[in-house]
Amino acid sequence: MLAPRRALAPQRVALMGLGAIGQRLVTLLLARPEAFELVAVLVRDTARAASEWPSLAHLLVADTHALLNTRPDVVAECAGHQAVDAHAETVLGSGTDLVLVSVGALADGARLARLEAAARTGDAQLRLVSGAIGGLDWLGAAHSAGLDEVTYRGHKPTRAWLGTAAADTHDLAQLRSATCVFRGSAGEAALRFPRNANVAATVALATLGLEHTRVELWADPEVADNVHEVEASGAAGRLTLRLANRPDPLNPRTSHITAHSVLHALVRRGAAVSL
Numbered sequence: 001m002l003a004p005r006r007a008l009a010p011q012r013v014a015l016m017g018l019g020a021i022g023q024r025l026v027t028l029l030l031a032r033p034e035a036f037e038l039v040a041v042l043v044r045d046t047a048r049a050a051s052e053w054p055s056l057a058h059l060l061v062a063d064t065h066a067l068l069n070t071r072p073d074v075v076a077e078c079a080g081h082q083a084v085d086a087h088a089e090t091v092l093g094s095g096t097d098l099v100l101v102s103v104g105a106l107a108d109g110a111r112l113a114r115l116e117a118a119a120r121t122g123d124a125q126l127r128l129v130s131g132a133i134g135g136l137d138w139l140g141a142a143h144s145a146g147l148d149e150v151t152y153r154g155h156k157p158t159r160a161w162l163g164t165a166a167a168d169t170h171d172l173a174q175l176r177s178a179t180c181v182f183r184g185s186a187g188e189a190a191l192r193f194p195r196n197a198n199v200a201a202t203v204a205l206a207t208l209g210l211e212h213t214r215v216e217l218w219a220d221p222e223v224a225d226n227v228h229e230v231e232a233s234g235a236a237g238r239l240t241l242r243l244a245n246r247p248d249p250l251n252p253r254t255s256h257i258t259a260h261s262v263l264h265a266l267v268r269r270g271a272a273v274s275l
């Protein structure tokens with residue numbers, strides 16, 4: 001584990017969202033008091049969250065102003081695209097770093113431009129986590145060398161597609177074999193599947209961009225894991241990547257590793273030596 005940059009000052013962290021990722025992060029952050037002080041958790045309904053999480057009641061806030069009043073060094077978003085719209089610009093504009101897990105929200109070009117402008121105004125950083133995907137360092141470096149093609153392919157169990165746009169186009173209950181529910185650009189995938197295609201947007205932003213990165217999304221009754229594959233080729237060589245991520249028991253669309261990726265981003269932010 002990387003040693004902290006400021007030995008005596010734990011990072012003051014505020015969380016946005018208390019779902020599958022947020023709950024796991026609370027546990028992970030509270031287990032490392034030497035590195036992190038959890039100062040606030042932003043939820044939509046503080047009364048409901050306080051009754052479910054009485055030990056967190058003193059940390060719960062319902063708006064950006066109250067969140068920033070707790071003077072976080074960094075805010076970690078794990079609440080979804082709508083929450084990015086509601087809070088991200090104000091957080092960055094206030095000069096507070098934001099670690100973002102809902103990367104697909106940046107597929108909306110106007111939203112991305114607003115957040116970039118807010119980060120510049122506030123002299124803050126918007127840090128995108130790798131989340132449920134890997135290989136981004138290689139992909140970013142290979143992009144610098146010149147990439148010809150990048151394809152991301154995601155396979156998730158059928159239940160991960162319930163309640164998504166795939167349910168409008170496919171009879172998910174009747175699927176007996178792997179079925180492609182979307183084929184197109186990363187930008188379109190991220191906006192049509194805000195809870196299942198954040199990693200598609202992440203791969204695209206690291207490489208050929210949202211328009212030119214190809215995406216396939218599959219509902220697959222034969223897999224138990226969230227399987228993410230990337231193929232890329234260019235001047236530096238070829239990459240073939242396949243991850244089989246365990247789904248989070250609280251939310252099968254989300255891979256267990258995602259909360260750990262946010263933690264890793266926070267650790268690197270505060271480390272004297274950083275990968």
Ligand SMILES: NC(=O)C1=CN([C@@H]2O[C@H](COP(=O)(O)OP(=O)(O)OC[C@H]3O[C@@H](n4cnc5c(N)ncnc54)[C@H](OP(=O)(O)O)[C@@H]3O)[C@@H](O)[C@H]2O)C=CC1
Pocket residue numbers: 016017018019020021022042043044045078079080081082083086101102103129130131132133194195198199202250251253254255258
């Ligand atoms: N980059 C990546 O690899 C991945 C990214 N993600 C992103 O992370 C997000 C969260 O994932 P996960 O934790 O599994 O989702 P969950 O649905 O389990 O939890 C989301 C939580 O965010 C809360 N929330 C929603 N809107 C707001 C808001 N405006 N303010 C405060 N809280 C809000 C919800 O509260 P309520 O109960 O009120 O609805 C809910 O508790 C996903 O929506 C997706 O965008 C997810 C997986 C991988």
Ligand SMILES: O=C([O-])CC(=O)C(=O)O
Pocket residue numbers: 132194195196197198199200226245253254255256258
């Ligand atoms: O957690 C995952 O496996 C990926 C995911 O949901 C997303 O990209 O939105």
